[in-house]
Amino acid sequence: GICLGGWLAGRLVALALAEAQAWNGSLWVWEFHVEARARRRGVGAGLMVALEERARAAGLRVIVCETQTTNMPAIRFYRRQGFRLEGVDLSTYSNTDWPDGEIAVFMKKRLDFATPDARQHP
Numbered sequence: 001g002i003c004l005g006g007w008l009a010g011r012l013v014a015l016a017l018a019e020a021q022a023w024n025g026s027l028w029v030w031e032f033h034v035e036a037r038a039r040r041r042g043v044g045a046g047l048m049v050a051l052e053e054r055a056r057a058a059g060l061r062v063i064v065c066e067t068q069t070t071n072m073p074a075i076r077f078y079r080r081q082g083f084r085l086e087g088v089d090l091s092t093y094s095n096t097d098w099p100d101g102e103i104a105v106f107m108k109k110r111l112d113f114a115t116p117d118a119r120q121h122p
Helices: 043-057 072-080
Strands: 002-008 011-021 026-034 062-068 084-089 104-110
Touching: 002 043, 011 043, 026 043, 043 062, 062 072, 072 104
Parallel strands: 026 062
Antiparallel strands: 002 011, 011 026, 062 104, 084 104
């Protein structure tokens, strides 16, 4: 797996944990956290760039992040980094996620549009 830290003024303020899935050429980001006071200072974006570099070097085709419908700051961050909403799971957290709770959303950033079908849907 991959474990990366983001630093400001010599202090760890961000963390990314990810794991390549060889069977489908994806990099799953299991944990991605940036300390509140370090946000919007480029630390998270830098971690994403580092994850993307490692994914490309490993020949992976997509990076996958999971977050919740209630976490709009994360969704906005992922979108700024080039991710798109590509999946929803109505029962990830409980049997009553829908309609009573948070819903898992899966954000993906495609790294390689090798097939004609994929190029039609950037």
